[in-house]
Amino acid sequence: MTTLPTVFITGASSGIGATYAERFARRGHDLVLVARDKLRLDKLAERLRVENNVAVEVVQADLTQSTDLSVLETRLRDDARIGILINNAGIAQAGGFLDQSPEAIERLITLNTTALTRLAAAIAPRFAQSGTGSIVNIGSVVGFAPEFGMSIYGATKAFVLFLSQGLNFELSPKGVYVQAVLPAATRTEIWERAGIDVNTLPEVMEVAELVDAALLGFDRRELVTIPPLHVAERWDALDGARQGLLSDIRQTHAAERYRPQA
Template sequence: MPSSQDAVATPKAGQPIALITGASTGIGYELALLLARDGYRLVLVSRDPARLEAAAVSLRREVPGAVVETRTADLADPEETHAACAFAAGLAPDILINNAGFGGYGPFARSSVAEEQAMIATNITALTLLAKAVLPAMLERGSGRMLNVGSTASFAPGPFSAVYAATKAYVLSLSEALSEETRGSGVTVTALCPGPTHTRFADRASIGGTRAFNGPIADARSVAAEGYAALMAGKPVVVTGLVNKLLIFGARLLPRTLVARISRRELTPPSGS
């Protein structure tokens, strides 16, 4: 797991540390920017070294004096995840943002097993192991915050994106459980659940042609701002955007079979059945 130390600014004594996975682009980058503005020393983790370095350069430019360190890790890879967890445990960050993740699209019977194993490893296994790596030190200190990025897909089955939706249901369930386990300890755990958002996500998941991504789409900056406010307030769950909040409220009241039907419609092309 190679690393590049910020060449310009060095950490100040006592400077709080935030570890952010998937910070090279999209929602993770915007969360990193908010943390930099609030004076956190940033440690960014993601796969692609060039995108990661570009993000670090951009953050240092947007926030002069920001302390930004990068570490490449493919969180779909068990050994690299193990190394990232050992690093995270040693770092003992004040904030962990478990944001790295990706989706997929297509009928379950024909979708790629390798892709779905990588998705489960990244969205579920790495997120869980990183949470486990940092929580003991947070609890011992009696302070710390964790943000796990779920989705509106956390609340509904996802026909044609079945494995992705299932991974995000896991993220919500784990986060809600940890939020309750840590209640009163000084440590908070928050699940951030965005709806469709303009990032590289839709292209990577090949999901851009669906109804869900052909309606109103949020921007990563506003999603991150809502998530950041909830993180700092220690809220257990935040669904971003008014329309998504209303949809999720409705989904909680309707029978699951009906929710799955509506979800199926959203996950087919506007011209599809």
């Protein structure tokens, strides 16, 4: 019998992360659950152990703290049972750019980008060495939409998409699977935490539907999974346009329109 890989999930105390934990436990995977709220993690872990007969470990960590991140990095480097990283922990932005304090900016960018990148970087060499392993990064459709007025949050999510595409390019030849999951508005606590009443939003996906769709994409080994995107060809067109633009970047000379007029 082959042993299923252990799944390491950040932000597992609520919302999307907690739902990933439930789904992977149901599939028979052991879990490592990470977040700050140990009480909530312990409660979830106990339930998942009883319901699914899997091993669930809880690690309390604040991913904005470099010392906490170091402990997790060591674990990801050394524990060969961990074969799937769900890089999910994240916060949203309350207010526009003019409302942000330096502390809030730093917290948002550190959690949504630095922590996610450091954890991926910790586990990637072991995955590449063994020729197997999966990294799932939770982005957002806000990363496509400066028009939403969540500039810093959206920028962190654009980073997540780019990083995932880059990691896929670098690591898939070495047998490592990388998936970017891009939800739109989903019913979780992220809204309340950012001071927004989720019930005021015109359209919201339930978290179970979002995660089940993301897992279908995972099983199909999709690079980019956008559960709320109904016309898949839209993504193909966007990515095709990007590649077309790249093919027209010729760096020896400035484009005609930027040359001095005689």
